[in-house]
Amino acid sequence: MTGQDVNWVFADLARGERAHLTRVQIACYPEALIIGMPDGAQITWGWNTLRRVRDQADRRLMVLSHQGDPLTRLYLADQEMQKVVTRNAKSLGKRDHATPLSKVLLWAGGAVASVAVIIFLLVPLMATQLAEILPPEGEKALGDTTFEQIRVALDETGLGGVRICEDPAGTDAMQAMYTRLNPDADLPYEVKIHILDHPMVNAFALPGGRLVFFRGLLEEAENPDEVAAVLAHEIGHVVYRDPTRDALRSAGSLGVLGLLFGDFAGGTVALFIANQLINASYSQAAEARADDYAHDLLAQANISPEALGTFFERLHEEHGDAEGIVAHFASHPQMTDRISAAQDAVDPTRDYDTILDAQSWRDLQTVCGGRETSSSDGPAPSKKPWQKPD
Amino acid sequence: MPPSTLKISYAGEKGPVFWLALRTGILTVLTLGFYRFWAKTRLRRYYWSAIRPGGAPLEYVGDPLEKLLGFLVAVVFMAFYIGVVNLILMYFSFALLNANFAAYGLSFLGLTPIIFFAQYRARRYILARTRWRGIRFGLEPGAWGYSWRSMVHWIATLCTAGLTWPLTTLWLEKYRVSRTFYGDRRFVQGGSKGLLFGAMRHVYYALGLSAAATVMLALYENPAWVLVYLLSGPWLIYGWAYWRAESFKRMTEAKQLGDMQFTAKPRPWRIIGIYALGGLMMNIVLSGVFLVAFMALGLAVGTTDLENINLDDMDMAATALVPVGVLIYFLFIILTRAMTHAWITLPLAQHFAEVTEVVNTQNIAQIVQRDRDEFAEAEGFAEALDVGAAI
Helix, strand or coil: CCCCCCCCEEEEEECCCECCCEEEEEEECCCEEEEECCCCCEEEEEHHHEEECCCCCCCCCEEEEECCEEEEEEEECCHHHHHHHHHHCCCCCCCCCCCCHHHHHHHHHHHHHHHHHHHHHHHHHHHHHHHHHCCHHHHHHHHHHHHHHHHHHHCCCCCCCCCECCCHHHHHHHHHHHHHHCCHHHCCCCCEEEEECCCCCCEEEECCCEEEEEHHHHHHCCCHHHHHHHHHHHHHHHHCCHHHHHHHHHHHHHHHHHHHHCCCHHHHHHHHHHHHHHHHHHCHHHHHHHHHHHHHHHHHCCECCHHHHHHHHHHHHHHCCCCHHHHHHHHCCHHHHHHHHHHHCCCCCCCCECCCCHHHHHHHHCCCCCCCCCCCCCCCCCCCCCCCCC | CCCCEEEEEECCCHHHHHHHHHHHHHHHHHCCCCCHHHHHHHHHHHHHHHEEECCCCEEECCCHHHHHHHHHHHHHHHHHHHHHHHHHHHHHHHHHCCCCHHHHHHHHHHHHHHHHHHHHHHHHHHHHCEEECCEEEEECCCHHHHHHHHHHHHHHHHHCCCCCHHHHHHHHHHHHHCCEEECCEEEEECCCHHHHCHHHHHHHHHHHHHHHHHHHHHHHCCHHHHHHHHHHHHHHHHHHHHHHHHHHHHHHHCEEECCEEEEECCCHHHHHHHHHHHHHHHHHHHHHHHHHHHHHHHHHHHCCCCCCCCHHHHHHHHHHHHHHHHHHHHHHHHHHHHHHHHHHHHHHHHHHHHCEEEECCCCHHHCECCCCCCCCCCCHHHHHHCCCCCC
């Protein structure tokens, strides 16, 4: 059977029947690779059905398989013959998928649907229910944890957290503002207000009645009523337990998203982006509700509710759309609604007070030691205002 | 008559595995993590094919699409569990205990049965997709049995401060190995209860010495006792390497497959050497990369005209720096992983492979093929929980 013009070379064949390698001879013909078995039988592998097993560690060895035969392997060590095989077989790198793509797509759809139902329906529903029944001590503990995490996260020096501003005159002014608004009847627990020495124009509420103001917001406000308006808005979030619900919600949905994207570097980014998107889209109703609450609270204290609208409006004009803190508001359609809602809440026949006298307002603005000594004046990081971060 | 002993040769090389890990790592980041099924499959193909008992390479035949499918199947079930259970645990830990760590602890505790379950299933998948000489390996079903046994053994280990770890290791290995097949032939893991305690002896010596020194230090307040730690610290490291080598040797030599048996002679000092050299090389390379990065940064700052700097440009530069920083961070992780493959994982695999021999192989050709283990969820649960094998 050994033709004169063909060159027979030894190779090893595993047929997937017994744990034994068969020493065979192979030869290249124009149309196929011929495998000569020791008993004289011949196997023909057409060139286009030949596949090379990829990612093999031993670079001197070529491992060949045959389309439609998942078990058989041919181990070819002869370098010359390897070159001939590479020249003749055109589909060595082709991959024959054993798993049907339709099945993958089906389960991918199932996975996406299941994750969507859990993140957008089940987890929010449960978070709302659980936030209602979480005891105040539990909420406080949740808030304490989050507060420390935020202080550390915002600190650019990496030395243990952003400073809390505690100038007594300034904190007294803030407390006076709170007392004037007098929301205690609506609250399950006492509210604690913190002012952080950070240039960001922002304020947010945390679970358990912690309100956080940044120095940047106090400096940006033109009059105490604007700060009072923000304060009233944040108290609104506390009354409706929005921060607690958000914290519980992100605890549930972050876990699920982590599952989906895995733990590797690429996953972290996807996870972060996805969570930001979810958070950005879900609290519109909560924002409107907190605004309504703020309007009532301000009206009761005889402060013009318009302050809430004017503050947004002015920030928008001053900083333009590009600036991070307004970008969020500028981009979503309720921005103008919110401003006009604030204007609608104004009673034109009434003569409104201002919430602080000039001296207290100065004290409040310099609670962190005044502009001159402010520790950092870098550009404000883009951050959504009036929302709690996670 | 075939030779009655098969030596295991090793064909893996540092360079190729480094580039393979680097390339697949970059692709994984670029695809937001979804290439990881392909990355893992390719690395496994490489590592498996490097091990050549009797000159014939092992082959890993797992299909990345199959792994992706398995992962999706696992997500459908796990998403519910993780989302709802995490939320409830978080609620209870704050409602009852007013603390966060309890939520993490409870959440982890709630997951442990599934983690062990997933590990066994992953092993079953990997063995079902491993072949040598064209014959499949296999693992019998039994993941829940493995799960509860693991829990019991782990609790026992924790209660004894880890002193019974050798017993736990052997018992769990027995459970797994006596359900493992090569073709139609079942593996047997022998060894009495005390088999592995001797392998832990240097750890016990070092811990005993440290404990004695601590007691003396507390009693006599003589700072000279601190010097004992200089001895017991390195001894502990040696003890750990000795444990890895000796427990492997003892368990391997107590395994049987039909008439076949195994011998192994791993060397503790070689293991320490691989880690020391690998760690040193990785430190040198990473320091070099940092140095070059700093010089590039210095050059960029140096060429800037500080007199006429434009504040808008500064803002632009700061905005541009964030993605660059993120990119460098990922490159750093990928580079570290690739180097770990080249300088630690591969040399260790090489050492353990080369010191192992299969003996009494004269009847090996009588072993016949086993059926394919179809496996809907592949190692999806392990993938989802991130507890799969490192490669």
